[in-house]
Amino acid sequence: MEWNRETPWRQGFLLGNDAIDALGLRHPVSPDKTIVVVATHDCDLAQDPQFEPVVEVVVGCLAAKDGNCTHAKNARKLHIEFAGDAPFWAEFEATAKVDVDKLKLNEYAPRSDVRLRVEDYAVLQMWLASRYRRSAFADEFERRLTKETKLAEKIAKAVKPHGELISGVFFDVDEGKEVTRVGPDDTYMLDITILHTAEPDFEAAENAAQSAADAIQKAFKEKLFDPSNKWQHIELRFCDPISESVLTYQVFRQLKRWRLEHMSLAADPQQALLPE
Incomplete structure (x- = not known):
């Protein structure tokens, strides 16, 4: 399938189980609780695969909320809520980023039953950026x-x-x-x-x-x-x-x-x- 700027994929969207299985993205510890979110920014998603051939995703899992991991307070681990038909909390770790082929991802549609709220989408962006905005105390x-x-x-x-x-x-x-x-x-x-x-x-x-x-x-x-x-x-x-x-x-x-x-x-x- 051809990739074009009208792709349905956006940063913060979730992969369905069909895409997760086809791309081999099951969580290593909790495979039956796997949640995979798109980390690549919308502008990069829209670029021609000839120049930007991969999409970065983060492989996570369903989890109970930990207050110290919400609001991007922890740069290594994020707990964030997805809203929709059946809302849930998911856990993502910064070391669990994976590149997937853009054209292969294009064969699948993102989940439509749950999405990040506007404020939670902003938290995801802050968390993704946090590991690259480090400043040290003495x-x-x-x-x-x-x-x-x-x-x-x-x-x-x-x-x-x-x-x-x-x-x-x-x-x-x-x-x-x-x-x-x-x-x-x-x-x-x-x-x-x-x-x-x-x-x-x-x-x-x-x-x-x-x-x-x-x-x-x-x-x-x-x-x-x-x-x-x-x-x-x-x-x-x-x-x-x-x-x-x-x-x-x-x-x-x-x-x-x-x-x-x-x-x-x-x-x-x-x-x-x-x-x-």
Whole structure:
């Protein structure tokens, strides 16, 4: 079959079982729960196969929602909901991308019973881009937050129960300046923003973000605020919730998203990423 710009395939569309089987795309662990989504952008899908012969897809599976993997909070793993006749949650991993022949894919039609909502399609795009928009925090800051204090785990634990209500956790370290810190008394200054959704239930999302912020503040104070009323290693100046409808783009550009599977510049620690 010929490929033309009127192809029915679009980024975010799902392959049916006929295409999955024909192209050998069954999930290696849960083959009976396989979900395959198109990752290639619409503009590239429309290009002549002579010049762009493959379509990139991501092989995933049905899964129970994990709050730390929604809203592209985790660059390695995405949990996202498909709406339609029988809505479901799917899990995709960034390492499960596969190239398929564009002309072979053209022999099949995308699923029409379920689709991503507009807001979820935007999340998919953010997640696909996130691994290519990495920005690292200083290794010493990472070491203090992850290995020395285990506070990174506390942040993830505080956010996880609130799932979709929290869009992300953002850091401002030393007001964006690169400062070399030495010793526990030479503290990093950290401001944390807990970004929450505005719809469909603003109050529930605000309460969730406030609850997460309170838990994070408590963890930092218990771990790093010594009996002499002095911060050690990292000074948490504030941890505040804010709505997506209120955060300005100017402020947003100054923040760095703290991924819940972050990695630093070094090979062993983990790395954080820029906000989208």
